[in-house]
Amino acid sequence: MTAPAVEFEKLVKRFGAGRPAIADLSATIPYGQVTGLVGPDGAGKTTLMRLAAGLMLPSSGRIAVCGFDTRTAAAAIHRVVGYMPQRFGLYEDLTVAENLDLYADLRDVVGPGRRRGFDQLLDFSGLAPFTGRLAGRLSGGMKQKLGLACALVGTPKLLLLDEPSVGVDPISRRELWRMIYQLVAQGIAVIWSTAYLDEAERCAAVLLLSEGRLLYAGAPADLTRTMAKRSYRVCGIGSERRRLLTDALRLPEVTDGVIEGSAVRLVLVEGAIPPAPAALGYPRARLESTAPRFEDAVVARLGGARKDESRLGAKRAVPRTSGPVVEAQDLTKRFGAFTAVDHIDFAIRQGEIFGLLGANGAGKSTTFKMLCGLLKPSAGSARVAGHDLYRQAAAARSRLGYMAQKFSLYGDLSVAQNLGFFAGAYGLGSGQRRAAIERMVGVFDLKPYLETNAGLLPLGYRQRLALACAVMHEPAVLFLDEPTSGIDPLTRREFWAHINAMVGRGVTVLVTTHFMDEAEYCDRIALIDAGNVIAQGSPDELKALAATQDQALPTLEEAFIALIVRQRARQQGHDRAAA
Amino acid sequence: MAPRLRRIAGLIAKESRQIARDPSALLIAGLLPLILLFLFGAGVSLDISQVRLGLVVERPTAETASFAAALADSPYFTVVTVPDARAVTGDLVAGQLQAVVVLAADFGNRAARGATAPIEVIVDGSDPNTASLIEAYLSGAWNNWLQQEGLMSADRAAPPVSVVPRYWFNPEANSRDFLVPGSIAIVMTLIGTLLTSLVVAREWERGTMEALLATPAGRFDFLIGKLVPYFLLGLLSLALSVGVSVLVFGVPFRGSVWWLGAVSSVFLLAALGLGLLISTVTGNQFVASQVALIAGFLPAFLLSGFIFEIGSMPLPIRVLTYILPARYLMPSLQTLFLAGDVPRLVLPDIGAMAAIAAVLIGLTALRTKRRLE
Numbered sequence: 040m041t042a043p044a045v046e047f048e049k050l051v052k053r054f055g056a057g058r059p060a061i062a063d064l065s066a067t068i069p070y071g072q073v074t075g076l077v078g079p080d081g082a083g084k085t086t087l088m089r090l091a092a093g094l095m096l097p098s099s100g101r102i103a104v105c106g107f108d109t110r111t112a113a114a115a116i117h118r119v120v121g122y123m124p125q126r127f128g129l130y131e132d133l134t135v136a137e138n139l140d141l142y143a144d145l146r147d148v149v150g151p152g153r154r155r156g157f158d159q160l161l162d163f164s165g166l167a168p169f170t171g172r173l174a175g176r177l178s179g180g181m182k183q184k185l186g187l188a189c190a191l192v193g194t195p196k197l198l199l200l201d202e203p204s205v206g207v208d209p210i211s212r213r214e215l216w217r218m219i220y221q222l223v224a225q226g227i228a229v230i231w232s233t234a235y236l237d238e239a240e241r242c243a244a245v246l247l248l249s250e251g252r253l254l255y256a257g258a259p260a261d262l263t264r265t266m267a268k269r270s271y272r273v274c275g276i277g278s279e280r281r282r283l284l285t286d287a288l289r290l291p292e293v294t295d296g297v298i299e300g301s302a303v304r305l306v307l308v309e310g311a312i313p314p315a316p317a318a319l320g321y322p323r324a325r326l327e328s329t330a331p332r333f334e335d336a337v338v339a340r341l342g343g344a345r346k347d348e349s350r351l352g353a354k355r356a357v358p359r360t361s362g363p364v365v366e367a368q369d370l371t372k373r374f375g376a377f378t379a380v381d382h383i384d385f386a387i388r389q390g391e392i393f394g395l396l397g398a399n400g401a402g403k404s405t406t407f408k409m410l411c412g413l414l415k416p417s418a419g420s421a422r423v424a425g426h427d428l429y430r431q432a433a434a435a436r437s438r439l440g441y442m443a444q445k446f447s448l449y450g451d452l453s454v455a456q457n458l459g460f461f462a463g464a465y466g467l468g469s470g471q472r473r474a475a476i477e478r479m480v481g482v483f484d485l486k487p488y489l490e491t492n493a494g495l496l497p498l499g500y501r502q503r504l505a506l507a508c509a510v511m512h513e514p515a516v517l518f519l520d521e522p523t524s525g526i527d528p529l530t531r532r533e534f535w536a537h538i539n540a541m542v543g544r545g546v547t548v549l550v551t552t553h554f555m556d557e558a559e560y561c562d563r564i565a566l567i568d569a570g571n572v573i574a575q576g577s578p579d580e581l582k583a584l585a586a587t588q589d590q591a592l593p594t595l596e597e598a599f600i601a602l603i604v605r606q607r608a609r610q611q612g613h614d615r616a617a618a
Numbered sequence: 619m620a621p622r623l624r625r626i627a628g629l630i631a632k633e634s635r636q637i638a639r640d641p642s643a644l645l646i647a648g649l650l651p652l653i654l655l656f657l658f659g660a661g662v663s664l665d666i667s668q669v670r671l672g673l674v675v676e677r678p679t680a681e682t683a684s685f686a687a688a689l690a691d692s693p694y695f696t697v698v699t700v701p702d703a704r705a706v707t708g709d710l711v712a713g714q715l716q717a718v719v720v721l722a723a724d725f726g727n728r729a730a731r732g733a734t735a736p737i738e739v740i741v742d743g744s745d746p747n748t749a750s751l752i753e754a755y756l757s758g759a760w761n762n763w764l765q766q767e768g769l770m771s772a773d774r775a776a777p778p779v780s781v782v783p784r785y786w787f788n789p790e791a792n793s794r795d796f797l798v799p800g801s802i803a804i805v806m807t808l809i810g811t812l813l814t815s816l817v818v819a820r821e822w823e824r825g826t827m828e829a830l831l832a833t834p835a836g837r838f839d840f841l842i843g844k845l846v847p848y849f850l851l852g853l854l855s856l857a858l859s860v861g862v863s864v865l866v867f868g869v870p871f872r873g874s875v876w877w878l879g880a881v882s883s884v885f886l887l888a889a890l891g892l893g894l895l896i897s898t899v900t901g902n903q904f905v906a907s908q909v910a911l912i913a914g915f916l917p918a919f920l921l922s923g924f925i926f927e928i929g930s931m932p933l934p935i936r937v938l939t940y941i942l943p944a945r946y947l948m949p950s951l952q953t954l955f956l957a958g959d960v961p962r963l964v965l966p967d968i969g970a971m972a973a974i975a976a977v978l979i980g981l982t983a984l985r986t987k988r989r990l991e
Contacts (some may be wrong), residue, residue, distance in 0.1 A: 145833040
């Protein structure tokens with residue numbers, strides 16, 4: 040038996056006073072498999088990665104990487120470790136080939152092996168046709184593949200990937216996993232940190248961290264197994280699933296719950312008897328036992344979902360309107376010769392959650408920006424609450440709240456100052472302003488961070504603040520662009536509790552996401568590819584659309600991939616026929 | 619190639635490509651020198667010309683006409699002649715005239731008698747520098763006129779000693795020939811300090827530093843990879859500046875290219891060292907550019923002797939100038955352009971700049987992190 044790839048021994052890492060970022064962690068990472076690093080924000084995942092890469096020194100304890108101590112042999116470690124930081128570490132003003140050249144020079148990859156290695160990496164990442172393109176012009180998925188290719192130059196023995204899949208669509212993610220499995224088969228050790236538990240489930244082993252402590256180390260399936268007979272699906276509840284989820288979470292025997300299309304998935308506390316349908320307030324509901332998932336186990340380990348109801352639901356209801364609240368008609372956007380959005384049509388009713396899904400570069404964000412009035416359509420119209428976003432921009436915008444994909448608050452202003460600024464920007468009077476700020480601070484638990492600069496907040500709080508700033512003027516329509524990208528499962532549940540509460544009082548929500556468990560919360564989804572809506576319907580309808588004889592019950596992610604692949608094959612057929 | 623050399627070559631290639639694709643780098647290195655040279659070569663001048671002058675002639679005579687003509691013929695003055703001082707005092711207050719010369723009613727009589735015929739001069743003193751220049755020009759014009767007219771009184775007509783000023787190195791006493799070489803020092807400071815102050819900070823801000831730190835590249839590899847491309851860019855910009863100064867503005871260049879190269883190279887190293895140090899310490903592009911302006915550009919402008927004479931600065935400031943590399947470059951450039959190769963003058967400056975460069979680059983190397991903390 041050879042030595043493990045990484046050995047953490049009684050590792051402690053402190054930054055100043057307060058609780059340590061990593062507390063007394065001992066674990067080993069073997070060669071030839073993917074080890075997942077899982078845990079909520081602030082668990083210490085990135086710190087552990089940096090410690091393993093020799094970019095930080097332990098406060099006490101030791102780390103051996105490929106047999107070298109990080110304290111004394113950092114140079115040796117840098118020769119055998121490939122590291123891909125969260126932001127990929129690419130030079131956006133260099134081309135694909137130039138980025139690879141740089142890393143090859145730095146890692147002393149020379150001679151005929153260099154050309155061969157490049158060919159392999161380019162072939163393997165599918166980047167061969169794009170070697171002359173600037174890295175900054177690549178799509179998110181391609182950037183991530185290039186980041187991985189750069190980390191792989193010189194064939195490292197250990198590959199460290201820090202949240203490689205944030206902001207990447209399911210198709211690109213699936214390709215990334217295929218690449219990683221090939222590497223692992225060659226004997227490389229991979230550490231993959233992620234906030235997404237469906238990904239963690241694909242790892243041979245996981246380290247589950249929370250607040251710097253190791254809660255679990257081992258195969259994900261072993262942890263999932265401890266959850267047997269605790270997961271249930273509540274079906275046959277019509278359109279009441281949001282109400283039912285909120286009510287169910289209040290029951291002492293329920294520890295976690297999420298929406299899955301038209302059903303609600305509940306996880307019970309250990310040893311509890313499943314609640315009667317009547318106790319859920321919906322006597323006609325059916326409870327079906329279902330196989331536990333790794334996510335059920337992790338959320339239970341972390342203490343379950345928050346049980347207090349979102350106070351965003353307590354506000355007065357939005358007045359009912361009959362017609363569509365958000366409407367895209369023949370919406371088209373051309374950039375030069377390229378058509379990013381090609382005659383898209385959809386209408387969103389009041390109190391609906393509508394999801395825009397699609398691969399990176401499919402035209403989601405462009406559609407989204409036209410609907411918020413940030414981009415002028417080349418043709419067609421976008422209307423919010425009956426107001427055209429171009430002819431009556433001010434009237435339309437006053438009705439909507441927008442949470443951007445990128446952090447768009449003032450990083451150098453404190454939380455309180457950001458809230459004050461947005462309250463002023465929405466034109467709230469001084470009395471209203473104070474009340475709105477107070478309410479947001481209460482709803483999102485921002486009190487301890489009021490004087491902290493927004494740029495220094497932990498990711499989860501940053502997103503909370505962004506949502507608070509988007510909803511403080513009580514908009515009737517809410518636009519959320521990848522609102523929970525990179526956020527951990529607990530915070531994600533909390534976010535959806537807020538969104539559900541607002542929808543409960545008549546707010547209409549348009550959301551884009553790359554994560555299918557998030558898409559399950561939507562009433563309807565429009566799947567976009569190459570600027571066209573290729574499928575539209577409820578999550579269950581999309582799954583049914585993608586079902587085949589081999590796969591009668593696809594997951595939403597499988598349906599997403601199948602529908603896009605099918606559409607692209609059909610398109611190629613057309614193109615060939617036309618040629 | 620040894621691994622280390624290959625790493626350095628890779629980093630230099632990367633940095634050079636980034637410069638080539640960065641429009642702001644090319645603007646600062648290519649266009650800004652031209653703008654500055656144009657400003658100092660054609661726009662700014664420490665000489666004055668076309669002073670707007672009010673001439674009050676209370677009683678016109680042949681003598682006053684002759685003096686008025688002498689003033690009007692001078693390239694330095696634009697003359698408005700009026701009969702009464704009251705007509706022009708308003709214009710002087712409003713700034714439309716810079717000076718007023720009053721020829722009193724008895725001017726002609728007294729001049730004809732060979733007696734002293736005083737003129738009254740009122741100068742707008744709000745800019746004392748200009749005021750004293752105008753005053754000097756006027757008294758020069760007055761003395762010339764007196765000599766021409768042979769009006770010097772008999773006992774002073776043939777002074778035993780006459781003072782004839784002669785300017786060496788800049789015979790026309792043209793301030794452009796002095797400003798243009800100086801502005802090259804400003805250009806080099808901009809490229810050396812302002813441009814490089816951004817580059818390390820940018821690596822931190824864009825997250826590429828973290829990826830670089832995890833490779834075998836060491837801090838010397840990294841620093842040399844940053845220094846070399848910007849050094850070459852600075853020399854290119856220098857060549858451009860010198861070419862434009864000599865060919866377009868006709869500034870004389872009496873020294874040799876080799877001395878110029880030596881002086882500028884040592885200065886560039888100091889300026890680059892300062893830029894990299896600022897960048898490394900701040901780690902933020904915005905703060906770095908602000909610090910670079912205050913620590914690099916402004917002192918090079920104000921405290922190097924470019925515009926203000928160092929000798930006339932208060933002692934503490936004069937002491938401060940000794941740590942500024944531009945203070946040594948400025949006289950060296952002026953020597954090389956106007957006087958020629960004078961190693962005795964240039965060598966001590968090179969030594970001082972080399973010492974400053976060594977300290978700055980050494981500090982940068984010490985402050986360059988090998989880890990994230």
